[in-house]
Amino acid sequence: MKPPKFEPSEEVLAGDTADIYFARTVEVLKREGLNPVATMEVFTHRAGIICGIEETKALLTRILPKDKREVWALAEGDTMEAKEVVLRFTAPYLSYGLYETAILGYLAHCSGWATAARECVEAAHGIPVISFGARHVHPAVAGVMDYSAVVGGCAGCSSIAGGKLAGIEAAGTMPHALILLMGDTVKATVAFDKHMPPEVPRISLVDTFKDEVEESLRVARALGKKLEGVRLDTPEERGRVTAELVKEVRAWLNLNGFKHIKIFVSGGVTPERIVYFRENGAPVDIFGVGSYISSAKPIDFKADIHEIEGKPISKRGRTPGITPNPRLKRIM
Amino acid sequence: MKPPKFEPSEEVLAGDTADIYFARTVEVLKREGLNPVATMEVFTHRAGIICGIEETKALLTRILPKDKREVWALAEGDTMEAKEVVLRFTAPYLSYGLYETAILGYLAHCSGWATAARECVEAAHGIPVISFGARHVHPAVAGVMDYSAVVGGCAGCSSIAGGKLAGIEAAGTMPHALILLMGDTVKATVAFDKHMPPEVPRISLVDTFKDEVEESLRVARALGKKLEGVRLDTPEERGRVTAELVKEVRAWLNLNGFKHIKIFVSGGVTPERIVYFRENGAPVDIFGVGSYISSAKPIDFKADIHEIEGKPISKRGRTPGITPNPRLKRIM
């Protein structure tokens, strides 16, 4: 995956998204005539996947003076250890003081999403996982959330914005709404097939009106070889998708000559559920994961000054001076 | 609090933040010449505080045809019951089909933040709670996160963008960076006092270099009556803020004639910690809450079609027809 071209927003550059005390700090220091070169280190207490580095880099490129900056970082998508320094930069404080909130925010939110995605991907042992949870986050971050999921290892994502950022085609099947509006699953699937360009995979959602097995066979008979898959999304009120249901659908499809049709499972999928499906031998071909990724808790990053004008320092609770980390690469 | 003037972003209006299958659904239906009037209902399984309604309303105003729409909703900040319908709208499907992802996203993320804020506020029994967690979220949502916290009952928030949306002045004290850069807490506090306009409250952060009691007395002696408060933010590595520490600081301040100085507590504050402080008699004057609010799990909302052209319908797992809810008010 090629890193996208991030651009910091006007609001960020203007300092509007900052905690107000940083604006005040910058003001006080300016009036005091103070602008020492200071080194900031960023770390977190939780191990995981680092994400948001690219967006941070785009911001630092804009704000740090070219001739007085030094930036060291892990790469987007690297694993990070608990307490490991993931980003270190040295520059005159006033060039970056206003942006601490934004930098931590990029890393916190994106790394939370990427880490959750990685947990799903690892649980899936090679079965592709698609990020499906854009509807759980504010649309202003829907794209960057899906991008983070792909950084974490997802094979695809459902939001158009996420696809653009990640440089891939967004993925999806069809919503219940289409079937409800067309009044029948077969009718909806046939219409979908008629109007969509050939590169869009035909995957029919088979739990809207009738039993999943019955619908699967109906759409299979209607589209034949053209049908790439069926999606099972049985709601919790109906006992959600079980390993046995997947096996049953598979058995009926095979019995009727539809071995080529894939089974896509969504609805409350988590790493535990993925393991459950695998351990119970359910022949799932693709997992769609929603809130486990998109509602993942942000990872709490902390930024601390460790050196001022070359002199080790720190607040209580931190160790003074540069924290060695050979895994960091200089990026600026 | 007067509701802010929200405007949907270009990206949302263009459908870019949507799940791609909605774009495809709209395409298929258009080509089939189908555009029935359909009623969508939105609900969630978790009780909480509804937020995001205003931003949703701003979007619906833009997209639903004025003469063919009916919108019913709870008000921003209302409590909502588990499984209660919080929003219902009726309009030709093609006018809104592309925006389901965005609408659910507004509600999910904002209600998650507002509900967490409310839990803190209720635990605090009248002691003001300030939202302090902008650094845990992507800057694109820092403002709307703080706005949601205020909707949930917070007395203030730290991000400038949040203050603007909520129509209040952003609140804050000073960061450790200022003190590290000035080299001493008293020096930093005096400089802050010198340069800040009078309406900015003087609250000194007293855990950077020295013991909290010693620093409190030093800054109190330096600023006297002008000092409004001290902030305790002892890091976990140093045992974080305890009820006894608050009492000890209070005792020494009082013993030295500084009864007017308030104590502001931050660092890992949650409803449980707030209850702990209250039950142990710690005289806290203000709580600063970070990740408990800003990292709150979004609330999973679901949108379902319940009526098409006046005919009750539903997918499996839902009850067909309009779900009665006398608490809904017609807003459009």
Place this chain on the structure above:
Amino acid sequence: MKPPKFEPSEEVLAGDTADIYFARTVEVLKREGLNPVATMEVFTHRAGIICGIEETKALLTRILPKDKREVWALAEGDTMEAKEVVLRFTAPYLSYGLYETAILGYLAHCSGWATAARECVEAAHGIPVISFGARHVHPAVAGVMDYSAVVGGCAGCSSIAGGKLAGIEAAGTMPHALILLMGDTVKATVAFDKHMPPEVPRISLVDTFKDEVEESLRVARALGKKLEGVRLDTPEERGRVTAELVKEVRAWLNLNGFKHIKIFVSGGVTPERIVYFRENGAPVDIFGVGSYISSAKPIDFKADIHEIEGKPISKRGRTPGITPNPRLKRIM
């Protein structure tokens, strides 16, 4: 309910079902010329519903000498306290020594079933409960198990033998086999209606081939007013019956004018599940309970000699002499 006419089996009367050491004890005592009048008391450590008293009585009537016997007991279906004496009889030891195993067996097994039935009935708050678990027990006790369930409060039972013992008509709907063999639920239901006498209630099983809602509407349309109910028995592999499914079926039936059709729920029903259905507002009309009743653990009864020829005695661990219990009634 009129107590049935029990008759001890030949095998019991011959002593074949006894533990062999009782046969040996009787032999030893006979050869020693010993046959004292001894009082036996029976109790258990678990509170519950006593059942098996009628069958015990039938045996005692046959074996105890009419002029030298005294029998005190609780009545069939009474509640019993932990450690309460539920049966006491006085007679020459040799008349009953061989039957201790059988008497305890009647009480243990039947009280276990009746107690479990009572738990379901109490959980159901007035909604009828039918015993449906004959298939979990050896056919030699299928009838007496269902009889015990009725003693415990069940409104009916499924085995023909149980119905006979309990003096009621056995109850049932139709098995999956009928539908599988007829190839379609509607066909099976129509045939059932055609051939069954009018007093047999028409209750269709609606989860064999298609979705429960769809099948319910299909059979309702086929039989109309003649259809008394539908039975939901969704297997665990398909998420078993949920409260929401019951509500959904009810809503669709009502929406189509079939308010008279009852909903019968079976499959893994336990007191906890019954409470779950009630607390979630599921409009269940009848519960069918299988293994919770029929696989209930027998209640461990103990029989001890407390008096020999009028002299208090007991083994270690028991209190010598008659244990007073005013609730006992003399029955012989």
Place this chain on the structure above:
Amino acid sequence: MKPPKFEPSEEVLAGDTADIYFARTVEVLKREGLNPVATMEVFTHRAGIICGIEETKALLTRILPKDKREVWALAEGDTMEAKEVVLRFTAPYLSYGLYETAILGYLAHCSGWATAARECVEAAHGIPVISFGARHVHPAVAGVMDYSAVVGGCAGCSSIAGGKLAGIEAAGTMPHALILLMGDTVKATVAFDKHMPPEVPRISLVDTFKDEVEESLRVARALGKKLEGVRLDTPEERGRVTAELVKEVRAWLNLNGFKHIKIFVSGGVTPERIVYFRENGAPVDIFGVGSYISSAKPIDFKADIHEIEGKPISKRGRTPGITPNPRLKRIM
């Protein structure tokens, strides 16, 4: 162990022990003129020991038409895996439809007992286990319960009927009643020795009136070499049998020259207790197990039609068609 000659009872053959809906199904199908050849498969969700196959076979022999039947099964006493098919038969449905309840009942109850017995036997690591729990079950199944325990691995059983079915001599010691009636343990043991034929082992029960050690030495002195063992059955009210008590009795017996006398332990014995005795070095020679075996929960078997006239079929929740199982042997 040679399989006993089972004969289905009249009640079973008459269909009286069936769930009434099977009688109705048979009636409906007959009137519809339907009698397809159908394949039934029986399986359970719990791993264990299969028992009841012999009794099932006896029934199938009587009811299935010789020229149109095919029966495959595991052997009595085989281990079975969770979800493994343990019995499969193909025949015209009307020949067996009425007997599904009975067949499942044989297997459920007997396999429950055999599986529990096996758990005890495995825990005992070679120390013989005797089934002692006839008094917890209805006498109509006392024999078949003990038979199942022997199938599960017990070295003996206490009921006469069980001994007959299992083709062994029933085993036992003496009840407390004999000692209470004779007034003294030594007197009772001497009388037992005097009157019993030589092949009956002399095992004295030593906890009725006096301390177990004292009684053991008294009966050892009275019978000397003729005494085969002592049985410890201390009731819970007296702290039940402990590992230390067994060791203490052994030490005193050895100290007095009675090394040949075995120690038999009963009373609340379970696999956990057996492990406890072994791990604490208690020299137990025989275990008597009561309710752990006889009150074991029946194992829930399910019977499903998987093929009709050679065509794969199944109800929802099952996989259509024959389930392959190479462990099955054709038995008819």
Place this chain on the structure above:
Amino acid sequence: MKPPKFEPSEEVLAGDTADIYFARTVEVLKREGLNPVATMEVFTHRAGIICGIEETKALLTRILPKDKREVWALAEGDTMEAKEVVLRFTAPYLSYGLYETAILGYLAHCSGWATAARECVEAAHGIPVISFGARHVHPAVAGVMDYSAVVGGCAGCSSIAGGKLAGIEAAGTMPHALILLMGDTVKATVAFDKHMPPEVPRISLVDTFKDEVEESLRVARALGKKLEGVRLDTPEERGRVTAELVKEVRAWLNLNGFKHIKIFVSGGVTPERIVYFRENGAPVDIFGVGSYISSAKPIDFKADIHEIEGKPISKRGRTPGITPNPRLKRIM
């Protein structure tokens, strides 16, 4: 109970039992010519019963200068709250600096014992509790441990030294050794009765050789009206004393006309066991408690200087100045 006349030991007065750093502190201060009047406060984090105050008082009387001392304290045996100041004294520091270890030691150990005793006494609801645990503590504190138990509410104690301190006669029955050496419980009891003065109660220990019921009846028959009680002390290896055993002994004693004989229970008695006996209706007349009291964890007291020459002070973690406590009485 009249407080005993405590005298500090030579070792304590010489400072030998002190932590060495107190000796060094006193030396340093002396050489510096410093001896300010300082106020020490003693408190603990656990609520309980304060004990050791009398012994502390005896020490303070010896060491504090009569004209320059002020001592405030709770009374021996008072309840104390968590964090409550239980002792406060003001005097020149050098007069008491060497004794902090000893003072905290008196209070810690004695309050631990008294608090545990109180828990037993409260659980017993009026049934006398005797402290029986001298064998678990070093003989140097056996007496003061038993004294503390009596302060906590025990009706008696077993050690002679404890009885002397508490001003009561030590209580006891007879050890297993006497019975083993005499070879028989009845013989031992008769000898005890023959040689002991009349004021010593005749309580026979009835679990050494034979069953408790049998021995109880044997000693009752041997001593008749002279027997005051029997003691049950069944070891854990024999299932320890159970509520049922107490009831059984009581029943047999009553049945034989020995209603006057009391039942004394010992062996692993704790508050939980006392509640168990009471709730199960066991007619216990006296409880003997050993390790629950004598092995109780000492209560951690802390001594802090809160005022020096009238000026509030404190170390970090404590509140400066006198802590108000109206429950304290001036005792010196």
Place this chain on the structure above:
Amino acid sequence: MKPPKFEPSEEVLAGDTADIYFARTVEVLKREGLNPVATMEVFTHRAGIICGIEETKALLTRILPKDKREVWALAEGDTMEAKEVVLRFTAPYLSYGLYETAILGYLAHCSGWATAARECVEAAHGIPVISFGARHVHPAVAGVMDYSAVVGGCAGCSSIAGGKLAGIEAAGTMPHALILLMGDTVKATVAFDKHMPPEVPRISLVDTFKDEVEESLRVARALGKKLEGVRLDTPEERGRVTAELVKEVRAWLNLNGFKHIKIFVSGGVTPERIVYFRENGAPVDIFGVGSYISSAKPIDFKADIHEIEGKPISKRGRTPGITPNPRLKRIM
């Protein structure tokens, strides 16, 4: 460590610390003219470190007749297994009957302390552990407690009496009192250095008034090379000592050229805390352990007669005769 010269106290020799029933037993036996040679065995149910053997030996030397005694024991400080006999002695009963309470008391209390000390030492993996808990025990046992801790493996102890018994110099730093009275940590440390002989290590307590890091640097600068260490004893109210605090102090000391200064950690130290410090890489040089050792539960030892005049005997619950234990050494 050379075993100290213990002498039994007058009170013990007079039998005052005995349970009164032993005095009565001796009296009864004397009057009966009975004084058989009896063998007593002592064991416990808990594994651990045996301590108190030396003090027991000192007592037995005084009381057992030289020509009629045989004593076998484990050595002071040996590990002991659960149920292992740790002491066995044979002598005329009247010579030792009165001292059973004292002997068990020595062993119980001392072994409890030694076992707890060993747990800390093992957790510390070679880092020295000092016993610091004299203030939690009655001063009459402060010395023997610290002696036991050294037997268990502690490198030192704080009480003067304990040091004497263990034959080592008592160890200590300085108390908070010294610093509070001198008004400043540096002043106190300088005075300490001025007045203490050179062999007393200079270890400054650095948490009284100011932040631990600040104080550490202040005292380091004041004493330079003469400062051996700093002690961290942060109270719970201030978050107690954390692994991070140790690291932080270490970093600042090193950064300022004070690598020779050791870090001593005290305050709530337990084996779990020691493991926590080690696992989190905290560079602790010495641990001071208080209540975990000094408040350890005494270990419950039991003494039983197993042989009288060469004849195996025992009370119920014990095995008659000598219990073989090849690890015992004859010591008298």
